[in-house]
Amino acid sequence: MSEADERPRRRQARGERRITQLLQAAASVFCALGYTASSTNAIAREAGVSPGTLYQFFPNKEAIAIELSAQMIKEMEATHGRVFTPETARLPLDRLIDEVTEPFIEFNSANPAFLALIKGSDAPGRVAEEHDVLHNALLERVTELLAVRTPSLSRTECALISEMSFAMFKTGLNLVMQHEGAERERYVRELKSMLYRYLAPAVGTEAVPAP
Structure with a gap:
């Protein structure tokens, strides 16, 4: 490959790294300030770049x-996709709950900006729409x-049990995310x-044999 061919590839790679840098900075700012109080200037400062550099990749905070x-x-x-499987459905109830809840607790712990965006009163409508699609998909799963288990x-x-369980989980997750360390673990338990x-009472506690 010639030097002329390599140059666009290097520019593309630099652009992708810059976008990642800006998104990581935005996540930190959204968590610290909330979406409403955040600004592109604050995100640029967090990323260590000028506002002009940010605007090369994103036109605005939205x-x-x-x-x-x-x-x-x-x-x-x-x-x-990895969690909701027939094999998971047939586990003893305590293990089933572990298998389903722990990946989502870990995800939200690693990505606190996810809840920060969802809770933003003026977060972009597209964010809310995509979250609603995800919410409905999770309820369906x-x-x-x-249904497989029982x-x-x-x-x-x-569907009713699913909706009630999901509402409990979301409420509990908000409390979990407000704590750290051993205190967080107590809330998880x-x-x-x-x-x-x-x-x-509805789905039993023992493992369910495969048909």
């Missing part, structure tokens, strides 16, 4: 938020998991215990 949200949602979708339940019953106590 575009940054949309790109950051899209990347995190893509990662979340990959996570729930939980419903399918419950085929005696109707689809309507599975309490969250799992709450889900166990709610689900046990």
Whole structure:
């Protein structure tokens, strides 16, 4: 490959690294200030670049938020693709709860900007729309998991239990994310215990043999 061919590739690689740098800076700023109070100037300062450099890649704060949200949602979708399987559905209930909840707790712990964006009162409409799509997809996957585990339940019953469980998890996750270290672990245990106590009467506690 010639030097002339290499130059565009190097420029593209530098551009991708700069975008990653700006998105990481935006995540930090959104977490610290919230979406509403954040600005492109604050993001540029956090990234160690000039506002002019930022505007080469993103026209405004909204575009940054949309790109950051899209990347995190893509990662979340990959996570729930690995979690909601027939094998997981048939585990003992305590292990099932571990398998389903821990990846999402880990994801939100590693990406606190995800909740910061969702909670922003004036976050871009596209962010809210994409989150609603993700939310509905997760509810559907939980419903399918419950149907595999407990085929005696109707689809309507599975959907109701799924919605209630998901609401419990989201509420508990907000509390988990407000704490650190050992205190966070205590909230995680309490969250799992709450889900166990709610689900046990409906779906049983023992492993379910494969048909």
